[in-house]
Amino acid sequence: MSTLLEVSGVSVTFDGFRAINNLSISIGQAELRAVIGPNGAGKTTFMDIITGKTKPDEGRVIWGPRSISLLDLSESQIARQGIGRKFQKPTVFEAQTVRENLAMALKNPRGPFDVLFYRKSRATAARIDEIAEEIGLTEDLPRRAGELSHGQKQWLEIGMLLAQDPQLLLVDEPAAGMTPAEREHTTALLVRAAQTRAVVVVEHDMEFVRRLNCKVTVLHEGSVLAEGSLDHVTKNQDVIDVYLGR
């Protein structure tokens, strides 16, 4: 399996607090990966570094077959490279309709003049319908995103990620605040997405991670504590001490 993203020796310090400490993780081409860890382990900061929100003090982040360094790129350039991110709190554009939200995310040229002279086509409309079907929001396309339930917003955001057609999806706590049925739907969505691209899920909930049935990376104090199957890492004494034992 070839490597899609390689994070090596990355450290970040915020006001003297070392949020990420010599962290190294690599993600394969079509891989589902769960990242777990206690509060403050650096899970969100890890995503911030990959997506360009936070610049690390040291280390390298290498992306894709052409081995581009992501550290020199801005957030929007990184997104155009094919890295999509879903935030912890659902952040959809509430004042706009579900269709507008998806249309904005759809993979298309992103320059101001491309967008100004953008014309809707049958193909893009079909693609939006397809994604809406996938996330179960076909009925809600003309509704304003602000009217959706919490779980539906989460799906809409996952749908926006799919519309971006990224090679790597970073998903921060997708199941937070969902009902058991909604969780199941979300799991199925992520597993399906991971067949064609890499998906990294940051999650707190062990049950949810178990259902994803994938390789798990445990973070603690900004570096990798253990890596492997869920059963493997839950047997690790260090992991039990810092995380499960608490």
Add this chain to the structure above:
Amino acid sequence: MNRSFIARNPSVLWFLLALSVFTVAVTLMSEVTGVGLISTSFVKTLGKTLCLCLIAIAMDVVWGYCGILSLGHFAFFGLGGYAIGMWLMYARTELIVVESLANAPLPPTETEVTDAIATQIFGVVGSSEFPLIWAFSHSLTLQLLMVVLVPGLLALVFGWLAFRSRVTGVYLSILTQAMTLALSLYLFQNDSGLRGNNGLSGLQNIPGLDAVPQSVISIAFFWASALALGLGYVLFAWIVSGKMGSVIRAIRDNESRVRFLGYHVESYKLFVFTLTAIVAAIAGALYYPQAGIINPAEIAPIASIYLAVWVAIGGRGRLYGAVIGAAFVSLLSSWFTGGSAPAVNLGFYTINWTDWWLVLLGLSFVAVTLFFPKGIGGLFDLIVLKPVADRQGDYGPDKGAWRREEGEP
């Protein structure tokens, strides 16, 4: 879903209809082309108001749609006015000078003419030479180009510097205000080359049209202003209705999320800022020939703050709201400050509206912000839209649910 632009934006049609009816009505009531119910000076006031409506929709796009509270758009308006004013002054002075030198025993050389024009224009600030910035003032075409280019370039450079360092919110507002203040202070200087605090005057006299009475010129400018407002409205309605509108409203609501979707937010802001600056400049170029005079006080920060007040009172985020706000407040303002409003005698104190109008305006601004955040334009929602639930997403289904402490989204 591929309905026509008008079908998707019925308000454009209604607006154009209302504007045409208004324009024709004013024409039919004016002194020259109609029954004479409206004086020439009031036609000019209405024409100027249309220009203010045009800059107000520009402000609405940059603030109401894109979320950039610019407190400097009147700088661009003023620069547009100065640019056209330079040609108006030059060309008119040239005619006068040539006429007066025609009786001289020897025909005047070109340098003599130019020097005489310069003395005429700059004598008031103790100079008799044309500064470099007047280099194009002899040509209407070039100077019309300057109307668009100078404010456009200023907005482009200023916006590029401000947006790329990710200055947002109130800091950006302060920066724009500092820009317009600096520009106004600079122009107040006599050696700025634009006649200092005297400004440019006599702009209502169009060169070569001395024989045409002001009553006709006022109607011509009124029509030009109405046309510009109509075109500006359609342009902005087109921009904010499509995918572009979707992206810029998204930038207003959550800038960083738009970045993670792969849009270069700074380019979009720069596009909106520059385009609205250019439209503001065109509005200014139509306004000042009707006003007759421009001086640096016109681009003091207070003017741009008024602009924000108009748009807020009219209703942000809808173009016709900005038009209503600008027309309503500026006309009301000239009524109150012009001394037409009857003073209110309270027995122990007499309220003179010329003194108290600003207090009234300030109070109504506060009242609108607190009680009618959608402004006057929001009244249209009462007849058009059904109320929708205003739900906000949160970590859990409700406040009592399990919530997370960690991380900023």
